[in-house]
Amino acid sequence: MTRIAIVLAAGQGKRMKSKLYKVLHPVCGKPMVSHVLDAVKKASCERAVVIVGHGAEAVQAHLGDAAEYALQAEQLGTGHAVLQAKEQLGEVDGVAVVVCGDTPLVSAETLEALIALHEREGAAATIMTAELESPTGYGRLVRGANGEVLRIVEQKDCTAEEAAIREINTGTYCFDNRKLFAALAQVTNENAQGEYYLTDVIGILQRQGERISAYKTADPAEAIGVNDRVALAEAERLMRRRIAVKHQTNGVTIIDPEHTYIEADVTIGADTIVYPGTVLRGNTSIGENCVIGPSSDLTDTKIGDGSTVRQSVADQAVVGARCSVGPFAYLRPGTKLADQVKVGDFVELKNAVVGEGSKIPHLSYVGDATVGSNVNIGCGAITANYDGYNKSQTVIGDNAFIGSNANLIAPVTIGKGAYVVAGSTITQDVGDNDLAIARERQVNKEGYAEKIRARARAKKERDQ
């Protein structure tokens, strides 16, 4: 049977008190509406129509071709929102999955189970419900004497008796598509909020004698609807835990999941150990047998197998296999390390390609540079790549040795196997296997230290 999805995302989200539209607020680094859309796609919905209104352009710009869109120009309620997809979907024979854009923890597995129950029971509507300790704010599921679903009543329309019901509507449903649109036409806005409620469709179908099913999720996390920042933090916490469990199941050791922040799309290979205080963002991908952290912050970065990244920050960097990064290294965009590279403490790299086996162990800046293989860059050596207007390139050949505290003034090329003497300021190219020395020759003055001290002592006495 055809499966389609309708995602409600037109509300402003007043309770967020934000300039950012509610469904674009990220949970574990990904906007809530993207989580929801990913879930319905994974649950094999062939089409997904996102209802947009507030921030329509921003939402569409973010989701792009991943969805179709229907505009709800005025936000008159969730029932009115679904009705906006009538032109696109009204004639489809099949199952419509309706999800709110602010329930980021709804999972594809749960949607599959919901759809399976709906089809098995031949229901006109199936509601995903949850039993909550504190149901405040959610619509309540009203059941009859035999446990059959009668209707959903919104918090603001509840009697005291209904308010005590702890089984809530998660805002995720399956409908027979044609019956959904037929029932929507009968929904009115005579309620406490003066809105056209999607939830009223349940009572309408029930009164017509249609079968209504309910699928109660065992995991109340799936139910969380984010209306304010308190719920946003709760969703973040629950999603973080879920992501950690996914990686743990795949063979990753996370020493302290409560203090490790892994965004939704990060991938990590088996036998990697992630230490606390680590933040892995965006499209970061980490190989097998790595040691990441403590306290590393990686964004859109790729780490090869067997590498170590301790107390370091990386953004759009590529690190090869068996590399050692940190402690306290900063890999900026365009950093590409081949295999077995060492980048040590207080080293910053930007737009720098470093060949296999090279070492930059301490206190260096290497920017806009191509460094060959087996190069050693001594402590404090830097590339001077910027003259205040232009960025210039430094090229260092294979097997070169750059002495400590050397300044390589770009543009400059250091040949293969060349040797730059410590403390040199290099402004001219150095040929292959040449030695470059660019510093004052040393002068030793015998016994002069005592002479200087005597002079200083005398001055101090005079001044007292």
Ligand code: UD1
């Ligand atoms: C809704 C349900 C409630 C359920 C809860 C679960 C209704 C009437 N109530 O309440 O039973 O327990 O979700 O989280 O459906 N939206 C539109 N257009 C509108 C209004 C809302 O697109 O005109 C979108 C919002 O962007 C949001 C979603 O629909 O993503 C839900 O709207 P919201 O106002 O958050 O509904 P709740 O009060 O949470």
Ligand code: CA
């Ligand atoms: Ca909500």
